[in-house]
Amino acid sequence: MAAGTDRPRDRFYNNSKVRSIVWQAVLIICVVGVAWLLARTTAENLARARIASGFGFWNVTAGFDISQTLIEYSASASTFGRAFWVGLLNTLLVAVIGIVGATVLGFLIGIARLSNNWLVARLSTAYVELVRNLPLLLQLLFWYNAVLKTLPDIRDSLHLPLGGFLNNRGLFLPAPVGEGVGVLVWAMLAGIAGAIAVLMMWRRRPHQVRLALAPVALLLPPVAAWFLYGEPTAVEYPELGRFNIRGGIEVLPEFVALTTGLIVYTSAFVAEVVRAGLTAVPKGQVEAAASLGLRRGAALRLIVVPQAMRVIIPPLTNQYLNLTKNSSLAVAIGYPDLVQVFAGTVLNITGQAVEIVIITMGVYLVISLMTSMAMNLYDARLAMTERR
Structure with missing residues (x-):
């Protein structure tokens, strides 16, 4: 072979791009192998312990109460999902x-x-x-x-x-009660988001203009919801009993x-x-x-x-x-x-610890x-x- 020419093996080791691809491929193979080994070992251990696997529990009735719920929930009717x-x-x-x-x-x-x-x-x-x-x-x-x-x-x-x-x-x-409560809450959230958007995103506008428009953006959605639904809510006051308090909205001490x-x-x-x-x-x-x-x-x-x-x-x-x-x-x-x-x-x-975690x-x-x-x-x- 003529002097000054590289052998194919030398060209391979001296090519940084090829070496990078090879090492990345080796790393991917190792990661996939370790993940497969962990998954296989976990499945075998679960089967040996007779623990069910999968996500079938998602639609099973829960059967327990939750002290604070922002959506409808019932221990006897709601699921784990x-x-x-x-x-x-x-x-x-x-x-x-x-x-x-x-x-x-x-x-x-x-x-x-x-x-x-x-x-x-x-x-x-x-x-x-x-x-x-x-x-x-x-x-x-x-x-x-x-x-x-x-x-x-x-x-x-x-x-x-x-x-x-x-x-x-x-x-x-x-607490406000009635059919229009949900609409009013979403309208208030939309107003808050609109006011933030006016203050933070309209930077090309003068400062005084943004300060003037922010209250409008804040109040417009709730006022519009109020007029569209009339007076959508009534007020339910909490009543003090001997052992508990009924009605109103409860803010938990844990929260x-x-x-x-x-x-x-x-x-x-x-x-x-x-x-x-x-x-x-x-x-x-x-x-x-x-x-x-x-x-x-x-x-x-x-x-x-x-x-x-x-x-x-x-x-x-x-x-x-x-x-x-x-x-x-x-x-x-x-x-x-x-x-x-x-x-x-x-x-x-x-x-079912694996799925839930x-x-x-x-x-x-x-x-x-x-x-x-x-x-x-x-x-x-x-x-x-x-x-x-």
Whole structure:
């Protein structure tokens, strides 16, 4: 063979693209082999233990009650699949309320940490250092056992304005009833979404225009639903009995303890994220705003925070994901979330751990991916706005 020419074997080893394809193929074969081995071993173990496999349990009657349900549910008529949806909606309710509450409280505390007021800055710092260094589980137990369970019992319920009651079994409030309740609730949610869209997406519009249009977007859907359905609701007031309270809407102490604990705990981390984002903005921006005559609050709202959001969003997304996953600690205080209802009660009754655990993990994975996608889209929109 002539000097300077490579043999076929040499050409193969020196081609980085070919080596990359070969190693990826080997890795895929190994992963598939391990997955197949695990699936086969699991199936053999289940068969040896005489444990049923498959998803036939989904349509079997559940036979157990759930303390909080956002959709219709009956222990004698609903299935395990229905119980799954009840637990999922309870988890999503806690996650949404927790994210909103932690964001608002975290932004306020993060801004307060940079305040020129010595007392406000030190109190905010103490809040962050205290809350984020205590385990979340202990905080949930504190809110549930040390705060809410010390309230009076039903006989000594605290009477609230507008006909409400507060005791160690929960908060009881007047509730709207009637055929138009569902339509009104969806209209209110649509109004909230419309107001957020006006404030966040119409950045080309002047600030005053967006502030003027946001209340219109917020009130238009509920007002339209009210006029289309007439007066769609009546009010049902809770009635205090000897051993229980009938009527109205009941807010479980487990729900209050879980949402409060998640908001307080996560807001401490959000505050640090916000503080880091604000300090990342060059001081010259603040000085330029002051030279233009803007007050500190206006400069913070119009100049500093919009620039800091590019730094804040990625770690803020992580906190949202952590809050959603931390909601699974609800099992410690008995709140009927997805883990407590589906991966707890349903698993214990059916014994089909593999299917139920896989479904539960898949749900949390989907929720996390959707949250990340929404935050990434918002981050990309901010980047496009800055380039303009």
